Each structure stands twice: as structure tokens, then as C-alpha cells.
Amino acid sequence: MxxxxxxxxxxxxxxxxxxxxxxxxxxxxxxxxxxxxxxxxxxxxxxxxxxxxxxxxxxxxxxxxxxxxxxxxxxxxxxxxxxxxxxxxxxxxxxxxxxxxxxxxxxxxxxxxxxxxxxxxxxxxxESLLAGSGTYPERILVSKGRKLVPLTTACIIWIAADGDYCRLHTADDVYHSSYGISSIEEKLDPATFLRVHRSSIVNISKIREAHRYGKSYDLVMLNGQTVRVSRGYMDRLRDLTF
Structure with missing residues (x-):
């Protein structure tokens, strides 16, 4: 049935x-x-x-x-x-x-x-949206204009909160999600995506360099954009520092 x-x-x-x-x-x-x-x-x-x-x-x-x-x-x-x-x-x-x-x-x-x-x-x-052997999806549906398109999560450079929604930045474009940033954080692999601000998540593999800013850092991403790490999330970044 x-x-x-x-x-x-x-x-x-x-x-x-x-x-x-x-x-x-x-x-x-x-x-x-x-x-x-x-x-x-x-x-x-x-x-x-x-x-x-x-x-x-x-x-x-x-x-x-x-x-x-x-x-x-x-x-x-x-x-x-x-x-x-x-x-x-x-x-x-x-x-x-x-x-x-x-x-x-x-x-x-x-x-x-x-x-x-x-x-x-x-x-x-x-199959299109959740392909992959792990728990976390390798592809998701995101908004582009008036339609939804599949996006490979590995292409996401960083994610910015936009009110109750989010903007997903890639090398070529910006997509929109109807999920809030905390909901997106739960759905993405924490080994790849790091919450660095209440309004920002970064793809660790897409960080070009980090610049000290006071007691925190500014992360320069591969697309040239800068994402600030807030003090409340500094411990997460320190865990990656050797």
C-alpha cells in the first residue's frame, strides 16, 4: 500500500x-x-x-x-x-x-x-536533493528568482542570515533559503560548516585567510567577501587552530 x-x-x-x-x-x-x-x-x-x-x-x-x-x-x-x-x-x-x-x-x-x-x-x-552516503545532504533545494534549484552544499562559501531566512553565497551567485540560520546549521555537516556569528556560517574549506580584529578575527573567504567572527563563537575557531 x-x-x-x-x-x-x-x-x-x-x-x-x-x-x-x-x-x-x-x-x-x-x-x-x-x-x-x-x-x-x-x-x-x-x-x-x-x-x-x-x-x-x-x-x-x-x-x-x-x-x-x-x-x-x-x-x-x-x-x-x-x-x-x-x-x-x-x-x-x-x-x-x-x-x-x-x-x-x-x-x-x-x-x-x-x-x-x-x-x-x-x-x-x-535522490537529487539528498544524495550522499552520510547523514547530511550533499544537495539541497534553494530559491533562485521564482524557482527552486538544486545546489551542492560543497559549493556554498558562506551563509548569511536575512531576517527569518538566509542567503547562501557561492563563487558565482547568491541563493536564498526559507530556513532560518539555526535550522540550516542543524542540517549541514559540522565538520565542514562552522557557525562564527549569530548571523553567519562559513565553509571551513573556503576560508582564504584570517585577520585579527581586536580580540576576534575577520575571515576572508575565497570569493573575496569578509565574514566577522564574533567573540561568542571564538572558541569554535580556536578549536581549528594549531
Whole structure:
């Protein structure tokens, strides 16, 4: 049996999915949500195998929902907006159902699911974002303009808090995360990423040099930017000093 969640802000959209899914007895609908915030809560509670996900919803968009999930299920987008199809496939969605869609179109989407192919491995979306042998992800979803793109964590030079969100600096660009800096710190490998300020995390391998500043240091990163180490975090830097 495969666990399914229906996420759509329109009751008619959820009803249509229930009707079409009735022909698939191996897929059990566990719950529904009509907004992005509840979608995150349900996904992290039930750990579904498949989520039918709308794009534009109150609270969080469908793409933003994905950035808040502890585990990434297979996703079929179901939406009235055609302009987000490219973004959907960039995050390795199984399919993109454009409302109004027929029963046959729904069936084609379902045929793309192949759980038996890799029952013991992660879904395609999870493979893209959580690849790696360790506990910490080697790739994450981050915002770039109006879309989400996968980013290899090794490319991150440093991270700056931006209110309740964060900016992730790489050699070529700046990306945005909807996570706060403390949440990001928990998700990144502490052997690589060091919190040096309440507003800053640095990739240790991307430090070019350190300059003493009073009783603290300024870290010059490989992209030329300078990150200040606050006194409260100096012990962490000293632990790396020989």
C-alpha cells in the first residue's frame, strides 16, 4: 500500500483527485490540506509515498513546501498554472497535471510511478536533493528568482542570515533559503560548516585567510567577501587552530 496526501487549496481539485484515485486500490489517501503550512505538517507527520501538490496556495507555495520537508516523497503537481511546469521538472517531479485534466491524463501520470523499480531507494526528487552516503545532504533545494534549484552544499562559501531566512553565497551567485540560520546549521555537516556569528556560517574549506580584529578575527573567504567572527563563537575557531 502506498500512502498519499492531497494538497490543493480548492475543494473541487481534491475531490477530483479522490475520484480518480479510487481506481487505484493500492494507493491510500491519508489526509488532505488546503494550504502550504498544513501541507508541511502533514508530510512531516505521515511521510507519504506520493503527494499531489498544488503550486499556488495560501501560506506557502508548492515549491516552498518541498524545502521544509524532512523526507521528500514522489510529487505530482496538480495546478491551473502552466508557467511553473519547467520549475516542476527541475525539481524532478513525476508529472505536472494542468487543470482541468482528464481521467486518461491522470492515468498517464500514475503510469510514470514505478515504486517497484527501486523500492529500497529514495524517490527521484530525494535522490537529487539528498544524495550522499552520510547523514547530511550533499544537495539541497534553494530559491533562485521564482524557482527552486538544486545546489551542492560543497559549493556554498558562506551563509548569511536575512531576517527569518538566509542567503547562501557561492563563487558565482547568491541563493536564498526559507530556513532560518539555526535550522540550516542543524542540517549541514559540522565538520565542514562552522557557525562564527549569530548571523553567519562559513565553509571551513573556503576560508582564504584570517585577520585579527581586536580580540576576534575577520575571515576572508575565497570569493573575496569578509565574514566577522564574533567573540561568542571564538572558541569554535580556536578549536581549528594549531
Amino acid at each position: 502506498k500512502k498519499v496526501l492531497l494538497i490543493d487549496d480548492e475543494a473541487a481539485g481534491r475531490q477530483l483527485l479522490r475520484e480518480y484515485l479510487a481506481e487505484y486500490p493500492d494507493f491510500v489517501i491519508l489526509d488532505e490540506a488546503n494550504n502550504g503550512v498544513d501541507a508541511v505538517r502533514l508530510c512531516n507527520t505521515y511521510h507519504p509515498d506520493l503527494v499531489f501538490l498544488d503550486v499556488k496556495m495560501p501560506g506557502l507555495t508548492g515549491f516552498e513546501v518541498l524545502t521544509h520537508l524532512a523526507e521528500l516523497p514522489r510529487v505530482i503537481f496538480s495546478t491551473a498554472y502552466d508557467q511553473y511546469a519547467m520549475e516542476a521538472f527541475e525539481v524532478h517531479a513525476v508529472d505536472y497535471l494542468l487543470k482541468p485534466y482528464t481521467r486518461e491524463r491522470f492515468s498517464r501520470a500514475m503510469r510514470k510511478l514505478n515504486f517497484e523499480r527501486d523500492e529500497n531507494t529514495a524517490a527521484p526528487l530525494a
